[in-house]
Amino acid sequence: MKQVAQNYRSGELVVLDVPVPACKPGGVLVRSLFSLISTGTEMMKVTEARLSLIGKARARPDQVRKVIDSVAQQGPVATYKKAINTLDSYTPLGYSLCGVVVEVGQGAEEFAVGDVVAAAGNEFALHAELNWVPTNLCVRVPEGVAPQHAAFATVGAIAMQGVRRGEAQLGEMACVIGLGLIGQLVVRLLVAAGVRVVGIDTVPQRCRMAEAAGAMACAGPDGEGTAYVEQVLQAATGGLGADHVFLAAGGDSNGPVELAARLARDRARVVDIGKTKLDLPWNAYYEKELDVRFSRSYGPGRYDDRYELDGVDYPAGYVRWTERRNLQCFLDLLAGGSLEVASLVSGTRPVTDAATVYGDLRDGTVTGIGYLFEYPQPTGDATQARYAAGPPLARTLPAPAATPSARPGGVGAGPVRVGFIGAGSYASSMLLPHLAKAPAVVLATVATTRSLSAVNAQRKFGFAAMTTDADTVLQDPHIDAVFVVTRHHSHADFVCRALEQGKAVFVEKPLALRQEQLDRLLETVARTGNDRVMVGFNRRFAPLFTDLRRRFGHHPGGPVSARYLVNAGRLSPDSWYLDEELEGSRFLGEGGHFVDTLSAWIGHAPVEVSAFQTSNGADLHAVLRHADGSLATITYATDGDNRFPKETLDVSGGGGNARLDNFTRGTVWSRSGKDVKRSYAGQDKGQRAEVAAFVEAVRRSAPMPISLASLTSTTRATIAVGESLASGRPVVL
Structure with missing residues (x-):
């Protein structure tokens, strides 16, 4: 199938042949009819991808902070490789489409093959011939709504959520700053709700389009244009000003937020829908006590995996308008004639022309705000069955x-x-x-x-x-x-x-x-x-680890004591690692590394595990007693600073000490003195040697590099940490 993609490192934009996505449980496979280009959000991404590395860093300071933290923990070489790997990859574009269901996953039986649906999501409703879409991001299209108009549903839901955040009421006055695709839809929704509207935009054509949709007056943000809009506002409200100002503009100018304060009445609401600079002028906003609100995308449920991926809905009695209900409401308004988007369609092009279309939009060769990609459709009668038919789903290429x-x-x-x-x-x-x-x-x-x-x-x-x-x-x-x-x-x-x-x-x-x-x-x-x-x-294969263990030697003093400090650090709230119900605890997911490394050093498996946790649950200590009498403690800390080195291993025994500092330096203290070795090529945690050992074992039908008994023992000990925490008692293995 065809899919539009962009390389974020080079800026290259292409239409690729890719395998059809799998139809997973909890969603449906949708064959696209039309997908809408977001001339705001998508063009921002397309433009950003063409920047230099420095330009990208300036555009995404949040990612730069993550890179800095990664350098402190993993070193510059490993961080650079990961960053370049991420940048030098094709990423998808698109998030709003209309299509036909061609396959239904388990748990999504509310849909049937042949249903015409609108779909949302920047990971799901992509510019591609086929997409897997979870149920809460997919709604049926009512009879009478054309597929090309239903493709506007996601962007319509964004505008609708912004209007809901403003809580505009019948007869009030609103000002929309930025009359691009989102702004035009905000105007239409406000007019449909009986709210009087004025607008501001730099493009005269967009101003006339908003006026044709019912806005009282629209003009540019220059002095003359602003004065005209302000005059209309004052006359319509008896000198009060706008009850609501909707910021639907983009860019790095602070003009929109300053203009909002000028046009708003006392205690008005200012709702940010777009992505514009928000350096609030304190005096202006303080004196009018303006209520600044943010509108988060399509509505409640957005960025909540339980809602979007697992299909767990919010009860309507508590959350009336979720993102899915916003999608359905927008389509219902189209079906009832309260809203029209036909005038917003500036052009329809085959998806194979995507690179040319984006290039023309970026260069300003074409104007307009609503461009659609059209996808190949089976021939025959105009029925849902016809749309659902098509070539075989090629999942392997x-x-x-x-x-x-x-x-x-x-x-x-x-x-x-x-x-x-x-x-x-x-x-x-x-x-x-x-x-x-x-x-x-x-x-x-x-x-x-x-x-x-x-x-x-x-x-x-x-x-x-x-x-x-x-x-x-x-x-x-x-x-x-x-x-x-x-x-x-x-x-x-x-x-x-x-x-x-x-x-x-x-x-x-x-x-x-x-x-x-x-x-x-x-x-x-x-x-x-x-x-x-x-x-x-992999850590048992790390060159510094194996060399440190060799230099430490097998002292005749018997068992050793070891401490493994792991500064795991915090995770972003949306990380899948935190889904304990499905993925297990963080330690269960990662702790096997440290249990195995200690077992490799000691040479014996653990026979007993005791675990303790801080009162806030952020840090845990696992104490392992090994078969030879050695004791090992793993401190797994998630509440430290991400810039502190991640891993430190200390071993004492037989008259000697050894320390491994984050796989960059290994030190042995003994009667003969202090012996230090460093990894000048950067951090090496053993992946290269680990993979080579596995391949050689497979190639020669030799024993696996780690015995099944050892793998089983490590896994059992890792599971036992959670059991000990739950019971408050040691677990004998």
């Missing part, structure tokens, strides 16, 4: 002919054909670069749930095929090894399915989240006889 798809094998054995399930940031920055350089590896197929993720992985690393169907990888008899780099809750299931297909499996931590998942895995191994499993416990 071969690589372009120019992309190498094979490499020569190693000496003494054939090449290892590798399939990947998942190709996110970690896989793309820490695993695939090493595999792509390995002469004994053939990257066969990459499977991702999002189409562009597969395209990015194929483009960067040379996979022979890309797919959105994980079974394509699992069931391919020519694939020797499967890498599972997906979200935590899916690991155990994918491992079992891969083992049942006779594959060797490399899975990122954790191996399992619950004991029953671990039991299923062990049952699968026993039933199939296939124990070829490796977990991505």
Whole structure:
């Protein structure tokens, strides 16, 4: 299928052939009829992508702060690689469309194949021939509403939420500053609600368009134009001024927010809908006691994964207008004739012309505010069944002919054909670069749930095929090894399915989240006889770690004491790591790394686990007693400063001490003195050596680099930390 995408590093904008996304539970697969270009939000992104790296940094200071924190924790080399990997990727465009349901996922049975729907979301309603859309971001289009007009529903919901935030009432006066696509819709909604409207915009054509839609008067923000609008306001309100000012403008000028204070009445509401500079002039806003409000996108539910992805609705008695209800309301107004958007359609072009259209909009070659992409449609009678029909859903695509798809094998054995399930940031920055350089590896197929993720992985690393169907990888008899780099809750299931297909499996931590998942895995191994499993416990392979352990030596004094301090830091509130119900606790997801590293150092598995947590739940201490009598403490802290180094390992025993400082420096203290070694090439946590060891084991049918018994022991100990916290007692393994 075709999809519009942009490389944020180079600014290149292209229409790509990508695999059709999978139809996941909780949503529907929609074949696009029309999608709307947001000439505000999207053009801002398109323009930003063409800036230099310095220009991008100035435009996104929030991302710069994250990079600075990452440098402190991971070092400049690793941070640079991750940042460039993120920048040098195709990203999607679009968030408002109308299409036809062609497949219904489990839990989305309120829809049926053939339903004409409007869809929303900058991760779902993309400029693509087919999109998977969750149920709460999708609504049926009423009879009589043309698909090209229904494609405005998302942008209409944004405007509607802004109007709702203003709480405008019948007969009041409103001023809309910025008469682009959002501003024009705000004008129409206010007029439909019986609110008198004036407008301000730099483009005369937009002013005339708003007046044709019912605005009393519109003019430019220059002195003469502002004076004219102000005169109309004063006459209409008896000298009071605007009851509401809606900021629908964009840019870095503070003019709109200053003008709002001038035109607003005493104690008026100022609602920010667009993305404009908001350096509030204190005196003007204080003297009038203006009420400044923000309008968050489509409405309540936006940015809440429980609502958008899990389909958990807000009760209407508590939240009357959610983003989905706003979408439906906008369509109902179109169906009833209270609202029209036909006059906003400036042009309709085939989606294959996307690069030209965006270029013309950026350069000002074309004017207007409402441009639609049209998608190929099956021929026949104008029925829903006709729209639902179409070519087969191609979820697997071969690589372009120019992309190498094979490499020569190693000496003494054939090449290892590798399939990947998942190709996110970690896989793309820490695993695939090493595999792509390995002469004994053939990257066969990459499977991702999002189409562009597969395209990015194929483009960067040379996979022979890309797919959105994980079974394509699992069931391919020519694939020797499967890498599972997906979200935590899916690991155990994918491992079992891969083992049942006779594959060797490399899975990122954790191996399992619950004991029953671990039991299923062990049952699968026993039933199939296939124990070829490796977990991505990379730290035991880190050069500084292995060298430090060698220099520390095996002292005759017996057991050791170890402390592993992990400054895990805070996560953004919307991080999927915080979904404990589905993904387990943060420690359960990451703690296996530290349990395994300690076991690798001590040489014995833990036999007992005790865990304690601070009263606010931010930090925990896990005490591990190992089979040889060694004691190890893991301090997992999430309430520290993100700029403090992430990991510090201290070991004492046999008359010596050792310290590993964040995988950049290893120090041993002994009777012969202090011995320090540093990693001048940057932080190396062992991914390169780990991947090489796994590939060699698969290639030569040798034992896995970490035994299944050790993997099981580490997983059981990690799960036991949560059990000990819950019970308040030690857990014997």
